[in-house]
Amino acid sequence: MNLLLLKPDQITQQIAAVDGRQLEHLLGVQRVAVGDSVRVGVIDGLMGQGIIKTLSAEQATLEISLDTPPPSATPVRLILALPRPKMLRRTLQSVTAMGVKEIYLVNSSRVEKSFWQSPFLQPEALEEHMILGLEQARDTLMPKLYMRKRFKPFVEDELGGIIQGSRALVAHPVTEVPCPINCDSAVTLAIGPEGGFIPYEVELLSSVGFEAVHLGPRILRVEVAVPALISRLFPA
Known part of the structure; x- marks a missing residue:
């Protein structure tokens, strides 16, 4: 602390x-x-x-x-397919420590339904782990966290407006485009569950303006991929 x-x-x-x-x-x-x-x-x-x-x-x-005053926010909006609860705890602490201030936890076809029933998704539990991230980083600004349990309506009805003014990227290993480095504008970053978004979900994200990018040939766990992508987009 x-x-x-x-x-x-x-x-x-x-x-x-x-x-x-x-x-x-x-x-x-x-x-x-x-x-x-x-x-x-x-x-x-x-x-x-x-x-x-x-x-x-x-x-x-x-x-x-x-x-x-607290340090400036990192200009990343995170769209994260809900990972298993233990992984979510570590990921929340990491992204909060890295200065992310807007997080959407979303459903996808590879997210187990039982994950949405976890007591860890209670507001008090989520807040506690974001506080741990803030304490680690010497920051005070609490991220705004939203949950969306229906992927298709979220993408079609909300996401197009949410990404306005930012570069929209979806992490996807099956693409030839590497993740950019040292971005000079805000980014909306979508990251799938273990196994990644299915092709239909990537296509749906692409239809509202997302560009598929990769981190290389290695397949990383969500808790590793998230900070790796953010630190590549906006090095400390």
């Missing part, structure tokens, strides 16, 4: 109260004491410093001072 990311309801008159996972990290990893300073931020707000005022096994309180 490189940033103690606070929710607004944790703060009263510049005093923040911390418990649970964050307190465990302060005590067990950072090993703070009263008077120590730690980096803090507020969700969708500024970053700064927090001075430990009180500390116990149940709660810490910090006097906070916020004066630094």
